[in-house]
Amino acid sequence: MSNAVEVRAVTKRFDKVVALDDLSFDVAQGELFGLVGPDGAGKSTLFRILTTLVLPDSGSATVLGFDVARDLWDIRSRVGYMPGGFSLYPDLSVAENLEFFAAVFGTTVEEGYELIAPVYKQIEPFRDRRADALSGGMKQKLALSCALVHRPEILLLDEPTTGVDAVSRREFWGQLAALKASGLTIVVSTPYMDEAMRCDRVALMHGGRILDIDLPGAIGARFERPLFAVYGENRYAMLQALREYPHARSVYLFGDSLHYTDDREVPSVVEELTAYLGAKGHPDSRVEPIAAGIEDSFMALMGSAA
Amino acid sequence: MNPNALAISAHGLTCRFGSFVAVDHITFDVGAGEVFGFLGANGAGKTTAIKMLIGLLAPSDGEARVAGFDVGTERAQIRRNIGYMSQRFSLYNDLTVRENIQLYGGIYGLSDAQLRDRTAALLESLGLSESAGDLVGRLPLGWKQKLAFSVALLHEPKIVFLDEPTGGVDPITRRQFWEMIYAAAARGTTVFVTTHYMDEAEYCDRISIMVDGRIAALGTPAALKAQYEVDTVDDLFVRLARGATVTA
Numbered sequence: 001m002s003n004a005v006e007v008r009a010v011t012k013r014f015d016k017v018v019a020l021d022d023l024s025f026d027v028a029q030g031e032l033f034g035l036v037g038p039d040g041a042g043k044s045t046l047f048r049i050l051t052t053l054v055l056p057d058s059g060s061a062t063v064l065g066f067d068v069a070r071d072l073w074d075i076r077s078r079v080g081y082m083p084g085g086f087s088l089y090p091d092l093s094v095a096e097n098l099e100f101f102a103a104v105f106g107t108t109v110e111e112g113y114e115l116i117a118p119v120y121k122q123i124e125p126f127r128d129r130r131a132d133a134l135s136g137g138m139k140q141k142l143a144l145s146c147a148l149v150h151r152p153e154i155l156l157l158d159e160p161t162t163g164v165d166a167v168s169r170r171e172f173w174g175q176l177a178a179l180k181a182s183g184l185t186i187v188v189s190t191p192y193m194d195e196a197m198r199c200d201r202v203a204l205m206h207g208g209r210i211l212d213i214d215l216p217g218a219i220g221a222r223f224e225r226p227l228f229a230v231y232g233e234n235r236y237a238m239l240q241a242l243r244e245y246p247h248a249r250s251v252y253l254f255g256d257s258l259h260y261t262d263d264r265e266v267p268s269v270v271e272e273l274t275a276y277l278g279a280k281g282h283p284d285s286r287v288e289p290i291a292a293g294i295e296d297s298f299m300a301l302m303g304s305a306a
Numbered sequence: 307m308n309p310n311a312l313a314i315s316a317h318g319l320t321c322r323f324g325s326f327v328a329v330d331h332i333t334f335d336v337g338a339g340e341v342f343g344f345l346g347a348n349g350a351g352k353t354t355a356i357k358m359l360i361g362l363l364a365p366s367d368g369e370a371r372v373a374g375f376d377v378g379t380e381r382a383q384i385r386r387n388i389g390y391m392s393q394r395f396s397l398y399n400d401l402t403v404r405e406n407i408q409l410y411g412g413i414y415g416l417s418d419a420q421l422r423d424r425t426a427a428l429l430e431s432l433g434l435s436e437s438a439g440d441l442v443g444r445l446p447l448g449w450k451q452k453l454a455f456s457v458a459l460l461h462e463p464k465i466v467f468l469d470e471p472t473g474g475v476d477p478i479t480r481r482q483f484w485e486m487i488y489a490a491a492a493r494g495t496t497v498f499v500t501t502h503y504m505d506e507a508e509y510c511d512r513i514s515i516m517v518d519g520r521i522a523a524l525g526t527p528a529a530l531k532a533q534y535e536v537d538t539v540d541d542l543f544v545r546l547a548r549g550a551t552v553t554a
Binding site: 166 | 348349477485
């Protein structure tokens with residue numbers, strides 16, 4: 001078998017809204033593949049199609065070689081799906097949720113224990129606690145355990161880190177890396193751009209389309225203009241000053257700096273921008289050429305797609 | 307800092323649920339017009355602390371003043387002087403844009419003239435004049451959140467509390483949202499914000515990081531990064547929060 005997932009020209013509309021617009025891509029066996037994009041990008045609709053819960057209006061898709069429109073039961077038994085918002089039974093306990101998911105797939109917690117243990121052991125001390133009394137990080141671990149308990153061949157994870165703090169998010173990506181190392185194919189969606197770097201390949205999604213798809217490092221490298229980071233005090237005033245600069249093409253907040261691109265083909269704007277900001281009351285500003293990352297590329301592609 | 311210029315002043319603020327201490331003697335000040343990032347892991351006590359600050363939950367111990375009013379005894383005044391929005395709930399999806407604005411204006415006791423003027427100004431500044439009659443539920447998330455923020459500012463509160471306002475919002479709209487935050491702060495409104503996006507923590511004037519009900523670190527992002535010898539707030543957060551006993 002070649003690819004774990006093959007999507008060909010898939011389109012899906014809900015009334016007038018085009019949720020997925022002629023989408024095509026492949027996910028290789030054993031790959032950790034990321035779908036990165038904000039709410040409304042179409043990520044959840046794509047997962048529902050891959051899990052056979054929704055049919056595409058046109059186009060076709062296969063999962064593990066099975067057709068999503070024809071081979072429902074072949075796909076459903078082999079897929080571990082973690083829907084957005086974790087979809088646990090709130091008034092069942094941790095252990096009951098897990099037993100329920102195991103039973104639905106005709107297996108037992110014992111049979112799947114080895115696979116889920118690295119994740120499940122962390123919440124097992126709370127096995128009698130109701131799911132609705134768990135913190136976000138614990139719900140996430142339980143939902144992943146439930147998606148893994150029947151030992152699926154592919155994991156489809158819809159925004160598993162949304163609403164979860166930065167520590168739990170890092171731990172979660174560590175767990176995904178371990179699962180990938182065991183040979184599992186993983187397709188995971190996220191609105192957090194920084195998480196793209198944890199994937200083998202990513203598709204940037206917006207408005208039902210794929211803006212770009214590649215190795216995470218390659219997407220940033222394709223950023224088409226020289227990019228500059230501007231550091232200094234009083235960032236809001238500095239942002240406004242830079243927006244007024246006659247050659248400014250884009251200026252936006254970025255972590256502890258501002259990111260700037262120029263509308264001319266010039267090798268460096270470091271000296272002239274520093275002088276300009278100095279004259280505008282920002283004598284302490286510092287301008288540095290930098291390499292663009294995924295988020296810079298995403299915004300540039302979003303702007304040109306609009 | 308001049309105590310009259312303080313928007314929030316908390317001293318030993320504590321909340322216990324039975325034997326569990328959710329918020330454990332936190333002490334901090336927030337200045338007027340400051341953008342203050344209130345960070346912490348899930349379960350660290352952020353939400354409980356915010357509930358006390360906005361007058362929804364009485365402290366078990368300690369005290370705090372918000373907009374000059376005592377969180378223990380003057381809760382009604384506090385609620386009139388603050389704005390609040392969260393990711394989970396802020397607007398009614400089944401009401402139109404205009405109806406939501408009117409509802410909140412009415413709740414906060416704006417006069418008809420004030421409401422008319424501010425509604426027009428708000429719609430204009432958001433570029434939503436054409437969409438005033440659309441149901442809020444039909445708006446893209448980013449627009450909804452920008453509208454919710456504007457509505458939370460409608461009664462010109464001294465302080466606005468934003469609880470994960472940008473979750474799931476695209477990177478361009480997220481930055482537009484933060485420029486709205488800066489604009490509000492520049493007008494003198496204090497902004498108290500929580501977020502899971504660590505790059506947004508860098509946008510704050512000062513941040514605090516809660517761990518197990520206590521404030522483990524407090525300062526400007528630059529000073530804290532220097533103090534803990536880390537490159538990013540993300541690294542700082544992970545370093546502090548990983549030591550927590552409530553890791554889940």
